Amino acid sequence: MSKPTLLILAAGMASRYGSLKQIDTFGPHGETIIDYSIYDAINAGFGKVIFIIREEFVDKMREVFDEKLKGKIEVDYAFQSFDLTRFGIDRVIERSKPWGTAHAVMSAKGLVNEPFCVINADDFYGTDSFNKMAKFLTTEVSDEKMALMGFQVGNTMSDYGYVSRGVCDVDEQGHLKSVTERTNIYYVTDEDGNKKIVYEENDVQHDLAPETRVSMNFWGFTPKIFEVAESMFKGFVEENADNPKSEFFIPSVPDYMVKHGMADFQVIPTSSKWFGVTYKEDKPIVQESISKLIADGAYPDKLF
Template sequence: MKPTLLVLAAGMGSRYGSLKQMDGIGPNKEAIIDYSIYDAIRAGFGKVVFVIRHSFGSEFREVFNPERFGGKIAVEYVFQELDNLPEGYSVPEGREKPWGTNHALMMGASVVREPFAVINADDFYGQDAIAQMGKYLAALPEGSEGEYAMVGYEVSKTLSENGTVSRGVCTIDAAGYLESIVERTKIERQNGQIVYIEADGTHPLAENTPVSMNLFGFTPDYFRHSEAFFKTFLDQAIASGNLKAEYFIPLLVNKLVSEHTAKLKVLHTTSPWFGVTYKEDRPGTVQKVLDLIAAGVYPRSLWGE
């Protein structure tokens, strides 16, 4: 069974200043999503599922439609909204944004029945990274549960020159499996040293610290675990009055790994990561894509237009 690619594209890119998922950075206005899907097709993925919002759904579907990809991959759409909550729960007064990356992932449960990879729409993961994930998922025995994976990147290769970034900081055991992952929402380089910033101050990170860029691979049982723990997350967020609490993928992954409910293999990649966290990141991203085209990694026109 071919794996599925689940693309988290519901974020409106408030820091970037536009609907960055649709911003053309390639020579023919290809978006970062296009390169990820191109890589997924040649890695053997059979379907792409976009997680989007109703507020821009029509515009998004007009651009990223099945015809765009020449029938080379099946396409489906699901929607993440603030009020996508379990029965008996309601949106707390004052809450404005949906509930984070794992909440977005949960929207795929109705259309995903096979092993699947998860990516952010605005991150450029690279051919090797997606190929490695595709190979891992395709090799899983049918009916596998709790056999997860993640592509790890060195934190020094994932920073922006234009502001802080959010990364899942990982600890890995000697066999290459994840021991723990902690979401750090403010990482940057200060005076030559990489640090993460918390309420109690700054904390150093080694240059080669492995981090998650939300390129995960899961078996379908992950949806069941996600739904169950979402209620616990909501209870804690509501009880604490935290109107900005987010249900991050690393939050649940860390729980399942620490309880030995699942194990997660960390895959290493030769691919460069880059993205457009901020509007100022765009020129560098455009040039890096041109460099990859010049190196023969991608054709100048992805879809033959």
């Protein structure tokens, strides 16, 4: 079997962060969070990395990544755009931002012909996640069996505001029963002064147990996902043509496939503590976390 590919979602504008966080520096020698993900992916056996970006970012991304990765892993770029004709939709819809993470994945159709992993550019997932996913993608994956890394929501929170997570319902065999995108998860303090996690829906708060498995957009797919997503996307666009804030999220595609008996999704558990940069205030925490990992020997002082 060919080496799996790493697909990195890097087209977001980072409105809550305030700058292009995909290329912001966090390591001691100017390393981005993406650098640590690619380093882990190379060591885990991935053979190619594809950046999903807006076309206007391409020169800057090439400047940051092409030379340092030359000879280490194959690199390519796919562009997430507003052009719907490539997905068989003959209409123009005015929007200020693209159609979401599943739409971003669809942008790589034609560039990926092997099992692949999808991650976010601004999330730090850790070595364990890449090793487990690489093993799955080289030994178990099929069009009827795909996967996601299941993080504990309590290991994925920000102290500085709300976060979005795909909340998973998992059966006793570790298979995904459903995944629901919750876009407003945050900490609150109860009457006894204890901090707890809640998500908000229709202005109502619901408790979320810290050990609840969530998707951090770390998925293991085959190219079959493109076909399913494209079919779903056409209906999504028709239903949401007048809603400029609507987004076609990745979890909706596996959720549909599971509920229609098209595929099983293994929720691969990890106790790794995720960290990422949703807000500017997260940056020093990420830098401190990386410094500790380097001090503990998990990563070299200079990656590339």
